[in-house]
Amino acid sequence: MLMNGMEVSLHREGKPFGVTYAGKAPTVDALLNAGRNVCDVVALDLQLADGSRPGDNTARLISAGYKVLAFTVGTNQAHIHEALANGALGVSLKTEPLAETFSKLRRVAAGETIDEIQLATAIELDTEFVEANLSxxxxxxxxxxxxxxxxxxxxxxxxxxxxxxxxxxxxxxxxxxxxxxxxxxxxxxxxxxxxEGIVPPPQPLNKRLRRSPKGTAQ
Structure with missing residues (x-):
């Protein structure tokens, strides 16, 4: 279930990738009012026209039994943070090739958490913390x-x-x-x-956004 403007592409191109388009809804309210088990995964646009918060939307969808893939241009890190913190299983950038988005939809449908190291910078790092004292x-x-x-x-x-x-x-x-x-x-x-300094910090998200889907600098 997509909540954005790429539903036509998904409807036409998704099936060869194992993704079936179920429909779209302009708001989370509209989707939830359509009944339960409408789809397996909601590709949630993080900027809906009703101005609702991504964190609230993600939490409501998960409570209703849906898995969530955040779908975003990636420029608002606070929105990404909200979605991930409230249970979204991954993030797909709107600049990515459709095949990559389809792959993420399948993985989320299977219950997999998609590890986006570049996008992990959207969640704030603690600057002062108690050490975990790992061996x-x-x-x-x-x-x-x-x-x-x-x-x-x-x-x-x-x-x-x-x-x-x-x-x-x-x-x-x-x-x-x-x-x-x-x-x-x-x-x-x-x-x-x-x-903890165990692994190096990731590449900043804005550097990734400056690259085209084919990986060439814009």
């Missing part, structure tokens, strides 16, 4: 997992069992929560890793 092995695990590797891939690189990786991630999240810095999503784990 060296926990730091190594976090550095791999938070930057995109799956649990099995982390296990292979650390030469440990996948179950041990899972246990480490649980422990890492518990330590951050105890320090008052919750990290309940993979994007938040990445941000905590940046704050």
């Amino acid at each position: 060296e092995r926990e730091k190594e695990c976090l550095a791999l997992y938070a930057t995109g590797f799956g649990q099995d891939q982390v296990a292979l690189r650390m030469n440990i069992a996948s179950s041990t990786v899972k246990t480490n991630i649980v422990r890492i999240r518990e330590k951050f929560a105890a320090a008052g810095r919750p990290a309940d999503t993979k994007i938040k784990l990445y941000i905590r890793a940046v704050e």
